[in-house]
Amino acid sequence: MRIDILTLFPGIALAPLGESMMKRAQIAGLVEVAAHDLRNWATGKHRKTDDYLCGGGQGMLLKPEPIFAAIGELQTPESKVILLTPQGKVFKQAMASQLSEESHIIFLCGHYEGVDQRVIDELVDLELSIGDYVLTNGAIAAAVVTDAIVRLLPGALGDARSAVDESFSDPNLLEAPAYTKPIEFRGLKVPDVLLSGHHAKIEEWKAEQALRKTRANRPDLLGE
Numbered sequence: 036m037r038i039d040i041l042t043l044f045p046g047i048a049l050a051p052l053g054e055s056m057m058k059r060a061q062i063a064g065l066v067e068v069a070a071h072d073l074r075n076w077a078t079g080k081h082r083k084t085d086d087y088l089c090g091g092g093q094g095m096l097l098k099p100e101p102i103f104a105a106i107g108e109l110q111t112p113e114s115k116v117i118l119l120t121p122q123g124k125v126f127k128q129a130m131a132s133q134l135s136e137e138s139h140i141i142f143l144c145g146h147y148e149g150v151d152q153r154v155i156d157e158l159v160d161l162e163l164s165i166g167d168y169v170l171t172n173g174a175i176a177a178a179v180v181t182d183a184i185v186r187l188l189p190g191a192l193g194d195a196r197s198a199v200d201e202s203f204s205d206p207n208l209l210e211a212p213a214y215t216k217p218i219e220f221r222g223l224k225v226p227d228v229l230l231s232g233h234h235a236k237i238e239e240w241k242a243e244q245a246l247r248k249t250r251a252n253r254p255d256l257l258g259e
């Protein structure tokens with residue numbers, strides 16, 4: 036898989052992808068990630084990438100010309116072009132799973148008030164938001180979405196089971212609480228059932244606890 040991130044801040048997008056599992060996935064050749072400075076495609080003395088809104092309004096908008104030029108150069112017939120924007124569809128685990136099947140993704144990162152609508156109409160296949168809040172720019176969101184996709188690529192996780200057991204594999208249930216050693220810490224004990232060796236009872240406890248946690252933190256997932 037190849038991922039190209041088009042942004043005014045390549046450093047922001049790349050920093051979290053240069054450590055730990057994301058770094059290992061790239062070294063192992065599972066994914067090739069590159070970030071590109073949109074300014075490289077801006078022309079004129081000032082290499083301007085933004086301008087005022089037509090018809091008035093607060094802030095600045097990314098201009099279409101550098102984006103059309105950049106995507107024209109990066110795009111192949113297989114590319115999926117995704118704009119990161121708070122106006123997009125909300126990114127969920129199921130979407131991460133779908134996107135992990137793509138061979139080439141180009142993330143276009145919004146900034147200021149967003150991008151000219153002609154970019155969306157002509158170039159963008161999907162608008163994605165990582166949640167109902169506004170970030171300073173889409174590069175942070177591109178790193179988040181990249182991480183969620185790349186960890187699903189076969190071979191990226193050390194233990195393939197961790198991608199199956201976790202929260203959101205069942206989209207309607209969070210994961211049960213988990214414990215490690217020591218068995219007693221500051222008078223706080225690991226629940227007896229987890230030490231019982233009784234597999235069926237442990238699974239029953241986990242299911243109960245998962246439901247309890249979901250009810251407490253995400254009642255929306257249960258339609259409550």
Ligand code: ADE
Pocket residue numbers: 119120121145163164165166167168169170171172173176
């Ligand atoms: N850019 C700014 N806020 C964003 C968000 N919530 N998701 C994706 N891109 C964004």
